Amino acid sequence: MTKLLRRLGISVLMIFLVAALTFFLIRLMPGNPYEVMYHQLLMKGMSQQQAMDQVRSIMNAIPNQPVLIQFVEWLGQLLHGNMGTSIQETGVPVTELVLNALPWTLVTVSLGLVISFFIGILLGVWSASRRNSWVSGLIDNVGSIAHAIPAYVTAVALLYLFNVVWHVFPSSGAYGIMETPGLNIPFLLSFLYHIVLPVGTYVLTGFGSWELAMKSTTITVINDDFMMAARLRGLPREKQMRYLGWNSILPLFTSFMLSLGAMFGGSVFIEGTYAFPGIGNLFATAINSRDYPVIQGCFLLTTTTIIVANVIADFAYSKLDPRIQA
Amino acid sequence: MSDVVQVSRLSIVFPSDQGPVKAVDNISFTVREGESIGIVGESGSGKSTVAFALFDSVPDPGEITGGEVTYEGGVKLFELSEEAKRRFYWSKASMVFQAAQNTLNPILRISQQIEDIADAHKMDKRAALARATELFDTMYIDSGRVLSAYPHELSGGMKQRVSIALALLLGPRLVVLDEPTTALDVISQAAVLRILDNVRRESAISFVFITHDISVIAHVVDRVIVMYGGKIVETGPVEKIVANPSHPYTRGLIASIPPLVGDLSETRALPGQPANLLNLPKGCAFADRCELKQQRCLTEMPQIRTIGPDAEAACHVL
Numbered sequence: 001m002t003k004l005l006r007r008l009g010i011s012v013l014m015i016f017l018v019a020a021l022t023f024f025l026i027r028l029m030p031g032n033p034y035e036v037m038y039h040q041l042l043m044k045g046m047s048q049q050q051a052m053d054q055v056r057s058i059m060n061a062i063p064n065q066p067v068l069i070q071f072v073e074w075l076g077q078l079l080h081g082n083m084g085t086s087i088q089e090t091g092v093p094v095t096e097l098v099l100n101a102l103p104w105t106l107v108t109v110s111l112g113l114v115i116s117f118f119i120g121i122l123l124g125v126w127s128a129s130r131r132n133s134w135v136s137g138l139i140d141n142v143g144s145i146a147h148a149i150p151a152y153v154t155a156v157a158l159l160y161l162f163n164v165v166w167h168v169f170p171s172s173g174a175y176g177i178m179e180t181p182g183l184n185i186p187f188l189l190s191f192l193y194h195i196v197l198p199v200g201t202y203v204l205t206g207f208g209s210w211e212l213a214m215k216s217t218t219i220t221v222i223n224d225d226f227m228m229a230a231r232l233r234g235l236p237r238e239k240q241m242r243y244l245g246w247n248s249i250l251p252l253f254t255s256f257m258l259s260l261g262a263m264f265g266g267s268v269f270i271e272g273t274y275a276f277p278g279i280g281n282l283f284a285t286a287i288n289s290r291d292y293p294v295i296q297g298c299f300l301l302t303t304t305t306i307i308v309a310n311v312i313a314d315f316a317y318s319k320l321d322p323r324i325q326a
Numbered sequence: 327m328s329d330v331v332q333v334s335r336l337s338i339v340f341p342s343d344q345g346p347v348k349a350v351d352n353i354s355f356t357v358r359e360g361e362s363i364g365i366v367g368e369s370g371s372g373k374s375t376v377a378f379a380l381f382d383s384v385p386d387p388g389e390i391t392g393g394e395v396t397y398e399g400g401v402k403l404f405e406l407s408e409e410a411k412r413r414f415y416w417s418k419a420s421m422v423f424q425a426a427q428n429t430l431n432p433i434l435r436i437s438q439q440i441e442d443i444a445d446a447h448k449m450d451k452r453a454a455l456a457r458a459t460e461l462f463d464t465m466y467i468d469s470g471r472v473l474s475a476y477p478h479e480l481s482g483g484m485k486q487r488v489s490i491a492l493a494l495l496l497g498p499r500l501v502v503l504d505e506p507t508t509a510l511d512v513i514s515q516a517a518v519l520r521i522l523d524n525v526r527r528e529s530a531i532s533f534v535f536i537t538h539d540i541s542v543i544a545h546v547v548d549r550v551i552v553m554y555g556g557k558i559v560e561t562g563p564v565e566k567i568v569a570n571p572s573h574p575y576t577r578g579l580i581a582s583i584p585p586l587v588g589d590l591s592e593t594r595a596l597p598g599q600p601a602n603l604l605n606l607p608k609g610c611a612f613a614d615r616c617e618l619k620q621q622r623c624l625t626e627m628p629q630i631r632t633i634g635p636d637a638e639a640a641c642h643v644l
Contacts, residue, residue: 224428226429228383229421230431232415232416232420233446234415234417234443235442239445246433322432322435
């Protein structure tokens with residue numbers, strides 16, 4: 001229990017550190033939204049005082065305040081659960097933007113991860129069991145190549161083929177405009193239809209690394225003495241496969257949980273391509289328009305996801321593998 | 327006494343880039359009911375390969391190219407279906423591995439692994455656990471603790487004893503023990519061997535010990551088979567082999583054992599290298615290391631022949 005508390009304490013500290021770092025880092029990017037707007041207003045003929053008041057009322061910030069003071073203020077607001085309001089979509093709370101975008105990304109990314117993991121596991125075992133045949137070589141090479149192609153290239157290629165050339169899947173959005181989001185069949189069907197391409201992109205670019213990792217652990221385990229022992233103990237084939245499978249998958253579990261975070265990052269490119277209303281898209285738009293509060297919100301959310309996934313992975317792993325203690 | 331297993335004219339080849347490696351070449355032997363035999367030889371003599379051949383499980387890419395393994399009741403192992411073999415394994419013949427520490431599934435409790443064996447052989451799980459508890463007791467293992475333990479929670483000697491207990495679980499007729507004590511310290515070695523000897527005295531079980539160190543198993547075997555270069559070069563009762571070896575290789579092997587007390591200068595190492603299985607000579611494989619070598623040893627393969635009561639050797643010079 002104390003271990004759990006300590007883990008949580010460290011996690012909170014890490015989230016704080018990342019939040020602080022991003023706060024300063026994004027302010028090092030060229031182009032400052034407050035000054036941009038301030039100068040725009042000046043050019044419209046406002047006085048300096050008027051422009052300053054305008055910026056302050058719109059952005060809820062004082063442009064020429066020292067960064068350190070801005071930071072303290074932002075942190076204080078954050079502790080109250082207030083991440084500020086968007087600059088681009090003036091006045092809309094960041095929390096609302098982020099929480100609206102999160103479910104879309106969470107569903108597609110998790111679905112993509114789970115599907116690519118399962119495909120990779122199955123192909124990996126298959127390839128390992130036929131490791132001297134051409135099938136194995138084919139699987140490995142296809143996996144490596146699919147994994148090596150950048151996700152945004154795959155995304156554009158899929159979009160071109162399945163939308164432009166064959167008109168099979170929609171090019172943008174998360175559901176048809178006629179549907180009302182909620183737990184109703186037409187909406188869910190429309191949603192599934194819309195996420196085929198984004199999820200397909202995650203799967204195509206992801207399964208290769210799982211396949212290769214699974215193949216390598218499987219080959220190691222196949223040659224372990226306890227597998228020969230299992231055979232000589234007269235265990236049925238299904239039982240032998242279960243011994244093999246569990247011992248091979250366990251080492252992949254940690255990277256599986258970590259990938260969830262990595263795929264959040266990857267969603268920036270993919271959601272942009274498919275104009276998908278998720279976190280990645282929100283993040284990309286926010287960066288382009290130097291929407292500081294939204295960028296910070298996205299960063300904070302992504303880090304929190306990764307860190308939480310990490311903690312869960314650690315504790316779950318110790319439950320799954322008796323050799324590991326949390 | 328009946329024969330528990332009969333190996334006849336067994337040959338095993340490992341294909342390699344430099345040509346086929348004849349790991350085991352045309353060997354025959356039998357193990358009688360209640361008998362304990364030791365197969366002795368240095369690395370590469372083919373002794374472990376023989377052990378796996380007794381289960382038709384020669385590691386890849388090895389291939390059994392000839393011969394037969396016939397168990398009690400005329401069971402021809404190589405002709406059994408996969409399912410028949412599966413049921414035969416462990417219930418009739420079981421094995422204790424060289425690195426027995428690694429033969430337990432690392433993520434399952436010992437009790438679960440016992441239940442899996444019981445399941446596979448349609449044995450009542452509770453009966454299996456009760457039998458395991460009995461076996462653990464005879465091996466001075468705290469069965470309550472060990473049954474609920476994961477393999478990594480046990481010491482090496484403990485795991486070794488557990489795997490021996492597992493091998494005895496279904497009351498097999500034959501147990502093959504591949505270097506069962508090499509990974510253990512001398513105290514555990516003695517304990518494990520004493521346990522095995524007790525088991526044999528209490529039941530009509532047969533043992534095949536595979537080892538490179540004849541001195542370790544000398545007290546627990548009745549008969550010794552000495553292998554060199556994939557062939558049997560000498561067999562005989564253990565007392566005869568240890569006290570009065572016939573084949574020059576066996577003599578060298580016995581002479582190379584350091585005495586516990588006494589002068590090390592009496593110990594002699596065998597000169598030369600083990601036989602190259604890729605390029606076996608036309609004559610005797612041991613000829614180039616042999617002190618008694620004659621002209622015909624280089625050109626003519628010595629055949630195994632009787633040289634005394636229950637003793638055979640393959641040597642021209644004898």
